[in-house]
Amino acid sequence: MSAFQQKQAVTQTPGGHVAPGGGLYARDRTWHPAALTPAYKTSVARSPSRAPISFPTTVSEETGPVFTRDLLGPLDADLIHNYAKSPEGAIGPRIVVQGRVLDEDGRGVPGALVEVWQANAGGRYRHKKEGYLAPLDPDFGGCGRCITDEFGNYEFRTIQPGPYPWPNGPNDWRPAHIHFSVFGQSWGQRLITQMYFDGDPMIWHCPIVGTIPSREGIESLVARLDMAATIPMDARVYRFDIVLRGRRQTLFENRMEGL
Amino acid sequence: MRAIERLKESPSQTAGPYIHIGALPNFAGVEGVYPEDLGHRMILGNAAGERITLRGTVYDGTGAALRDAMVEIWQADAAGKYAGQDGADPAFTGWGRQAGDMETGEFAFETLKPGPVPFRDGRMQAPHISVWIVARGINLGLQTRIYFADEAEANDADPILSRIEHRDRIGTLMARPEGDGSYRFDIRLQGEAETIFFDI
Numbered sequence: 001m002s003a004f005q006q007k008q009a010v011t012q013t014p015g016g017h018v019a020p021g022g023g024l025y026a027r028d029r030t031w032h033p034a035a036l037t038p039a040y041k042t043s044v045a046r047s048p049s050r051a052p053i054s055f056p057t058t059v060s061e062e063t064g065p066v067f068t069r070d071l072l073g074p075l076d077a078d079l080i081h082n083y084a085k086s087p088e089g090a091i092g093p094r095i096v097v098q099g100r101v102l103d104e105d106g107r108g109v110p111g112a113l114v115e116v117w118q119a120n121a122g123g124r125y126r127h128k129k130e131g132y133l134a135p136l137d138p139d140f141g142g143c144g145r146c147i148t149d150e151f152g153n154y155e156f157r158t159i160q161p162g163p164y165p166w167p168n169g170p171n172d173w174r175p176a177h178i179h180f181s182v183f184g185q186s187w188g189q190r191l192i193t194q195m196y197f198d199g200d201p202m203i204w205h206c207p208i209v210g211t212i213p214s215r216e217g218i219e220s221l222v223a224r225l226d227m228a229a230t231i232p233m234d235a236r237v238y239r240f241d242i243v244l245r246g247r248r249q250t251l252f253e254n255r256m257e258g259l
Numbered sequence: 260m261r262a263i264e265r266l267k268e269s270p271s272q273t274a275g276p277y278i279h280i281g282a283l284p285n286f287a288g289v290e291g292v293y294p295e296d297l298g299h300r301m302i303l304g305n306a307a308g309e310r311i312t313l314r315g316t317v318y319d320g321t322g323a324a325l326r327d328a329m330v331e332i333w334q335a336d337a338a339g340k341y342a343g344q345d346g347a348d349p350a351f352t353g354w355g356r357q358a359g360d361m362e363t364g365e366f367a368f369e370t371l372k373p374g375p376v377p378f379r380d381g382r383m384q385a386p387h388i389s390v391w392i393v394a395r396g397i398n399l400g401l402q403t404r405i406y407f408a409d410e411a412e413a414n415d416a417d418p419i420l421s422r423i424e425h426r427d428r429i430g431t432l433m434a435r436p437e438g439d440g441s442y443r444f445d446i447r448l449q450g451e452a453e454t455i456f457f458d459i
Contacts, residue, residue, distance in 0.1 A: 023379075027458065032271045033398035040273075042396030045319040046448050050428075052402075052458035055419050059376050060389050060404075061459050063341040064333060065354035073293065082292050104266050117281025127277045128288045128361065129327075141289040143281045179274070179281055187333045188459050190391055192400060194272040208273060211398050217270040243266045 023057040024188045025104055025246045033211035040207045041168050061188035062247075067113040069147050076145050079118070079158035083141030090140035092121025092159030094235040097195070097223065100152040101182060104246030108152025112244075115145040115181040116156055123164030123174075132164055157235065163202050175202035175209065184244040195240045196222045271400065274393035276327045283329070283358050298331065298356025301370045306350040308337020308371040312441045313405070313434060316364045317392060320449030324364030328394035330446075331356045332368060332405075334387070339374030372407070378418040385413035385420065392446060402457045405444050408433040423455065431455050 035047035075082040080089035097116075101109040119125045119142065122134035126142050140159065148154045161176050177194045184190070196203050203209055203222065212218045223240035230237045279287035283296040302310070313332075317325040332355045333341075340347035342354070357366040375383040388405040406414055414420055414433075423429055431454045434442035446454050 024459075027268065029399075029458065031267055035398060037398060040396070040398070043273075043398060044396075045321050045323075046325070046394065046396035047320075047398075048401065048453055048456050049320075049449055050453050050455075052456045053423060054458045055422060056379055057459055058378055058384065058419075059341065060333070060335075060384070060387070063343065065352065066343060067297075071297075076293070083289065102266060104268060106264070106266055115281045117277065117284075125277045125280060126287075126289050127280055130277065141280075141284065141292050143284045143289055143292055145281075145293075179272075179278070181274075181278070181281055187389055187391075188402075190331070190400060191269060191271060192274045192278070192393055193269050208275075211272075212270045217267070220267065220269060221272070243269045245268050246265070 022248050023062065024186065025248065026054075027245060030213065031217055033213070037207075037211040040211050043211070057186075057188055062186045064183060064185060064187040064189070066111055066185065067147055067183065072145065072147065077156050079116075079140070079142065079144045079156065082144060084139035086139050088139075090120065090159050091137050092140075092161075094157075095160050096155060096157050096229075096231065096235050096237045097178065097240055098153070098155040098226075098229070098237060099223075099240040099242065101148050101154060101184070101242045101244060102152055103184070103189075103244050107246075108148070108150075109184050109244060110148055110150045110152055111185070112148040112152065112154070113145065113183045114148065114154045114242075115143070116158075116178050117143045118158065118161040118178045119164055121159050121162050123162030134162070134164065160197070163200075168207055172207060173202055173205065175200045175206050180242060182242055182244065186247070189244040191242075191244060193221060193242070195238075197238065198222055198225045271398060273395060273398050274329065274400075276395040278327075278329050278393060279358055282356060286358055296356070298352075298354055301352050301355045301368065302350065303352065304350035306336065306348050306371055308348075308351075308374075310440060311370060311372050313368040313370060313388070313444060314437075314441060315366060315444040315446060317359060317366075317394065317446045317448065319396075322450070324359070325394050325448075326359055326361055326364045328359045328364070328366070328392060329356065330359070330366050331391045332370070333389045333391075334370065334373040335376050337371050337374050339376045341376070375413060380418070382418050383413070383416070385410055385417035387417075390444075390446075397448075401448070402459055403446065403454055404432055404457065405434045406432050407442065408435045428453075428455050
């Protein structure tokens with residue numbers, strides 16, 4: 001096995017036992033978008049029409065891949081520079097996106113792999129199948145990744161993506177957004193979502209945002225401008241916390257101090 | 260009464276058509292950022308067990324193949340251990356990620372046939388692979404499982420399969436052997452033969 005293969009090895013945190021009463025909290029499906037959301041037209045033929053079948057989570061859902069920090073390259077979390085040939089890096093408003101990955105009990109989730117992707121400052125994605133007329137930035141690839149620290153903190157440096165039109169209704173536009181893919185500590189926590197920007201009027205016109213049933217739910221995906229953390233003469237900071245499903249725990253599992 | 264303080268899970272949003280940029284950038288044409296797309300290889304060395312190729316296509320309700328889907332799988336090794344558990348095979352990651360082909364939509368995983376793993380009450384579950392599907396138009400990643408049509412006895416005793424009321428749908432969870440260690444598992448998002456999806 002080569003050294004690189006070793007680095008790619010995916011390991012799961014040891015000790016994934018299931019205590020009586022354990023298991024993931026049930027997912028609140030009324031809080032998530034429904035499968036069929038006709039205003040987002042592609043969902044019409046891609047939404048299951050039968051009810052999903054529930055069962056209590058087992059070791060298959062309560063374990064999951066864990067990614068170790070040694071798989072990361074030094075620029076993986078820096079989208080301004082990780083694809084750039086020029087030393088100045090990608091064009092666009094410079095931002096830092098930082099936050100925590102938490103579970104529903106408010107505990108930080110350490111070791112969570114967070115992968116992001118986004119359009120460039122003109123709203124154009126670098127992808128074989130994308131043809132929007134805005135130009136590609138030769139210094140912007142659009143992907144990044146990091147792993148949360150022991151408290152669940154993550155951070156990316158990037159440029160603010162632009163809004164762009166998309167074929168849905170006759171004149172639909174996506175608000176500026178960054179896609180997030182997150183692994184927690186178990187397969188059942190797997191989540192993909194999108195981050196929007198404080199104050200963007202396009203949020204409230206978007207059929208994809210509109211698949212989220214409640215305004216409160218939508219607002220939980222809007223990153224807040226953090227002026228206190230903003231780095232003078234460099235980059236504005238946006239704050240975005242992500243919440244994954246929590247897990248039932250009992251005192252038998254988490255022994256109290258001194259026991 | 261005081262309220263129970265608990266956070267709400269972040270609402271899901273579709274992976275969209277360009278998930279490959281973030282998850283499989285080399286496949287998407289964003290080359291040179293990561294040396295290799297994550298999840299591409301599940302077998303890292305001399306892993307024990309039967310090597311299999313798992314192929315399939317995701318179809319929409321009109322019967323058209325999705326050409327922008329991404330599929331992830333998570334499974335035990337040949338002995339029924341998940342990566343990280345005591346005794347798990349160090350040469351097997353258990354986790355794979357593949358995109359459907361941009362023209363045909365077909366995905367393929369080179370993996371191992373998993374061993375049985377326990378259910379909550381200690382009974383054994385039939386060999387299975389957990390599957391997660393995302394694509395444009397899918398608002399919340401879809402969870403399903405692959406079982407093996409050639410494990411009839413274990414399938415008959417499986418505690419999850421046995422709780423499925425509509426018996427005629429169980430076939431949608433079966434990977435079918437095609438010879439030479441190949442299995443086919445097509446996923447139908449909607450319609451007559453809609454795949455069983457799980458709320459776990």
